[in-house]
Amino acid sequence: xxxxxxxxxxxxxxxxxxxxxxxxxxxxxxxxxxxxxxxxxxxxxxxxxxxxxxxxxxxxxxxxxxxxxxxxxxxxxxxxxxxxxxxxxxxxxxxxxxxxxxxxxxxxxxxxxxxxxxxxxxxxxxxxxxxxxxxxxxxxxxxxxxxxxxxxxxxxxxxxxxxxxxxxxxxxxxxxxxxxxxxxxxxxxxxxxxxxxxxxxxxxxxxxxxxxxxxxxxxxxxxxxxxxxxxxxxxxxxxxxxxxxxxxxxxxxxxxxxxxxxxxxxxxxxxxxxxxxxxxxxxxxxxxxxxxxxxxxxxxxxxxxxxxxxxxxxxxxxxxxxxxxxxxxxxxxxxxxxxxxxxxxxxxxxxxxxxxxxxxxxxxxxxxxxxxxxxxxxxxxxxxxxxxxxxxxxxxxxxxxxxxxxxxxxxxxxxxxx
Amino acid sequence: xxxxxxxxxxxxxxxxxxxxxxxxxxxxxxxxxxxxxxxxxxxxxxxxxxxxxxxxxxxxxxxxxxxxxxxxxxxxxxxxxxxxxxxxxxxxxxxxxxxxxxxxxxxxxxxxxxxxxxxxxxxxxxxxxxxxxxxxxxxxxxxxxxxxxxxxxxxxxxxxxxxxxxxxxxxxxxxxxxxxxxxxxxxxxxxxxxxxxxxxxxxxxxxxxxxxxxxxxxxxxxxxxxxxxxxxxxxxx
Numbered sequence: 001x002x003x004x005x006x007x008x009x010x011x012x013x014x015x016x017x018x019x020x021x022x023x024x025x026x027x028x029x030x031x032x033x034x035x036x037x038x039x040x041x042x043x044x045x046x047x048x049x050x051x052x053x054x055x056x057x058x059x060x061x062x063x064x065x066x067x068x069x070x071x072x073x074x075x076x077x078x079x080x081x082x083x084x085x086x087x088x089x090x091x092x093x094x095x096x097x098x099x100x101x102x103x104x105x106x107x108x109x110x111x112x113x114x115x116x117x118x119x120x121x122x123x124x125x126x127x128x129x130x131x132x133x134x135x136x137x138x139x140x141x142x143x144x145x146x147x148x149x150x151x152x153x154x155x156x157x158x159x160x161x162x163x164x165x166x167x168x169x170x171x172x173x174x175x176x177x178x179x180x181x182x183x184x185x186x187x188x189x190x191x192x193x194x195x196x197x198x199x200x201x202x203x204x205x206x207x208x209x210x211x212x213x214x215x216x217x218x219x220x221x222x223x224x225x226x227x228x229x230x231x232x233x234x235x236x237x238x239x240x241x242x243x244x245x246x247x248x249x250x251x252x253x254x255x256x257x258x259x260x261x262x263x264x265x266x267x268x269x270x271x272x273x274x275x276x277x278x279x280x281x282x283x284x285x286x287x288x289x290x291x292x293x294x295x296x297x298x299x300x301x302x303x304x305x306x307x308x309x310x311x312x313x314x315x316x317x318x319x320x321x322x323x324x325x326x327x328x329x330x331x332x333x334x335x336x337x338x339x340x341x342x343x344x345x346x347x348x349x350x351x352x353x354x355x356x357x358x359x360x361x362x363x364x365x366x367x368x369x370x371x372x373x374x375x376x377x378x379x380x381x382x383x384x385x386x387x388x389x390x391x392x393x394x395x396x397x398x399x400x401x402x403x404x405x406x407x408x409x410x411x412x413x414x415x416x417x418x
Numbered sequence: 419x420x421x422x423x424x425x426x427x428x429x430x431x432x433x434x435x436x437x438x439x440x441x442x443x444x445x446x447x448x449x450x451x452x453x454x455x456x457x458x459x460x461x462x463x464x465x466x467x468x469x470x471x472x473x474x475x476x477x478x479x480x481x482x483x484x485x486x487x488x489x490x491x492x493x494x495x496x497x498x499x500x501x502x503x504x505x506x507x508x509x510x511x512x513x514x515x516x517x518x519x520x521x522x523x524x525x526x527x528x529x530x531x532x533x534x535x536x537x538x539x540x541x542x543x544x545x546x547x548x549x550x551x552x553x554x555x556x557x558x559x560x561x562x563x564x565x566x567x568x569x570x571x572x573x574x575x576x577x578x579x580x581x582x583x584x585x586x587x588x589x590x591x592x593x594x595x596x597x598x599x600x601x602x603x604x605x606x607x608x609x610x611x612x613x614x615x616x617x618x619x620x621x622x623x624x625x626x627x628x629x630x631x632x633x634x635x636x637x638x639x640x641x642x643x644x645x646x647x648x649x650x651x652x653x654x655x
Contacts, residue, residue: 007525007562008531008546013541319521324480416480
C-alpha cells in the first residue's frame with residue numbers, strides 16, 4: 001500500500017525550482033513523456049546497437065581477411081621496357097611493345113630495408129620472406145604451390161600462424177615443410193610424410209612437419225612454409241629475399257606507412273588497403289549507410305521531443321502565466337522547458353544504452369559462427385555510450401529550444417486567460 | 419528589490435489603447451488617476467467591458483500602459499526593465515484571481531511555497547514554516563498535502579489567498595475573488611482578505627460585482643467606459 005503523500009515532497013526540499021517544475025510537468029504529462037522517452041530510448045538503442053554491431057562486423061571481416069596476410073608488403077619494382085621514342089611520336093620505331101617476362105627478383109639490400117621498415121613509426125613487426133612458385137608432387141599426384149621461406153620468429157609476429165596450426169608447431173628447420181589442410185588432402189599427406197618440391201631451378205624432398213588451417217581453402221592449398229635458407233636455395237635467391245612483410249599498429253593507417261616507406265626506399269610498397277580495395281570500399285559503404293541511418297534516427301528523435309514539448313507549452317500556458325505573475329522570469333520559464341528536453345535526452349540515453357546491450361546479448365546468443373563461437377560479442381564501448389548520451393542530451397536541449405523560447409515569450413495575461 | 423515606504427500605488431493619467439487593425443486605436447482607459455496608501459481596502463466596480471481587468475493588469479505589471487505614469491512601492495515602473503518589472507511584481511504584488519489558478523501538480527503547501535521558491539530558487543526552512551502558518555490561518559492545516567483537484571472551490575480560493583500573501587506583498591490585487599463561489603465561501607474568502615489586510619497592512623484592490631461585499635470595503639471606486647467616475651480627490655481612498 002502506498003504511503004500518504006507528503007505535503008512537501010522530498011524532491012521539493014532538495015531540488016532547485018526549475019528542476020522541480022520540469023520533473024512535475026513531465027510527470028503530469030506522463031503519457032506524452034513516456035512516448036518521447038520511448039522514442040529517445042529507441043533512437044539511442046538503434047544508434048548504439050547498430051554502431052557496435054557494424055564495428056564488430058567490420059573488425060571480424062578485417063580480422064578474417066587480414067589474419068593470413070601482411071598489412072604492408074615491400075617488394076622490388078617490376079621490370080619494364082622503355083620505348084626508344086615517346087608514345088606520341090609521329091615516326092615510331094617500334095609499332096608494338098612486348099611486355100617483359102618478370103623473373104624472380106630480390107629486394108636490394110634487404111637487411112637495410114628491413115631495419116628501415118622496423119624503425120618506421122607505426123610498424124609493429126618485420127619479416128623477410130623468400131617466396132616463389134613451385135610444383136609439389138607425391139607419387140602421381142601434384143599441385144602448384146607457393147613456397148614461403150620465412151624465419152618463424154619473425155613471421156609469427158606478422159601473421160598469427162601459431163593460431164592456425166592444427167598439427168605440429170610453426171617451426172621449420174632443414175628439409176621440414178608446413179603445409180595446409182587442403183594440400184595435405186590433395187596429395188594424401190600426413191605428418192612425417194615426404195613430398196617433392198620442384199622450382200625451375202632445383203628440386204628437393206621435404207618432410208611434413210606441421211599442418212595448418214587459415215580458414216581460407218585457397219591459402220591452405222597453395223602455401224608451403226619452409227625455412228628461409230632452404231627457400232633461398234630452391235628459388236635461387238642466395239642470401240636474398242623476394243619481399244618484406246610488415247604488420248602495423250593501426251590497420252587503417254597502413255596506407256600512410258606504405259606511402260612513407262615507398263618514398264624512403266624506392267621499392268614497390270603495397271598496403272592491404274590497396275590490395276583489398278574492394279573490401280575497403282564495402283566497409284566504407286557500410287559506414288556511410290550506418291551514418292545515414294543514425295542521421296535519420298537523430299532527426300526523428302529531435303522532431304519527436306520538439307513536437308511533444310510544443311504541445312506541453314500549449315497545455316501549460318496557464319501555469320506559465322501564473323508563474324510569471326508570481327515573479328518567475330522569462331529565463332526561469334525557458335529553463336524549465338530546456339530541462340525537460342535535456343532530462344528526456346539523458347534518461348532516454350541511459351535506457352537506450354541498456355536496450356542496446358540487451359540486443360547485443362540476444363544477438364550473441366542467436367548468431368553463431370560455423371565453429372560455434374558467437375558472431376557478435378555482448379560488449380558496449382563506453383566511449384560510444386557516452387558520446388550517444390551527450391548527443392541525446394544536446395538533441396533534447398536543441399529540440400526544446402523553440403518550445404522553451406515560445407513559453408518564455410508568452411504574454412502572462414493571455415496565458416492566464418487561456 | 420527594496421520596497422519604499424509611502425504610497426503603495428500612484429497612477430497618473432494612465433491610458434491604454436489597443437491596435438484593432440484600423441487607423442484609429444481603440445482606447446480602453448482614458449487618463450486614470452488613482453492613489454492607494456498602505457493598508458487601504460478598496461473595491462473597484464464597473465460594468466463588464468469598462469476596463470477593470472485591463473486596469474488591474476496594468477497595476478499588476480502584467481500589461482504596460484500606453485501613456486501615463488505609475489509608481490508602485492516607490493518605483494517608477496516606466497523606468498524599469500522587463501526583468502526588474504518581473505522582480506517588482508513578485509516582491510510587491512499578490513494576485514488572487516476569480517479562478518484559483520493553482521498549479522495542479524503541486525500540493526496546497528507547495529502551491530503556497532511557490533512564490534517563495536521563485537524568489538529564493540528553492541525551499542528554505544523558514545519559507546516552509548511561513549507557508550504552513552499561512553495555510554493554518556486560512557483553516558487548511560489539515561489539507562496541506564491535498565492537490566487542488568482534491569479541494570472544494572472555497573478551499574482552492576483560500577489556498578490561492580495564502581499563496582498571494584506568501585511574500586508579504588504591499589498590494590493584493592483580487593480580480594473577482596468570490597465570483598466563482600457560493601455565498602458562504604464568498605463571505606469566508608472576503609473575511610480572510612479583510613483580516614489579512616488589517617493584520618499584515620497589505621493594501622487591497624478588489625474587483626467585485628457583489629455590491630454587499632463592496633459596501634464592506636473602506637472605499638468604492640467605479641470605472642465606466644474607461645474612466646473613474648469619482649473625481650480623483652474622492653478616489654483617494
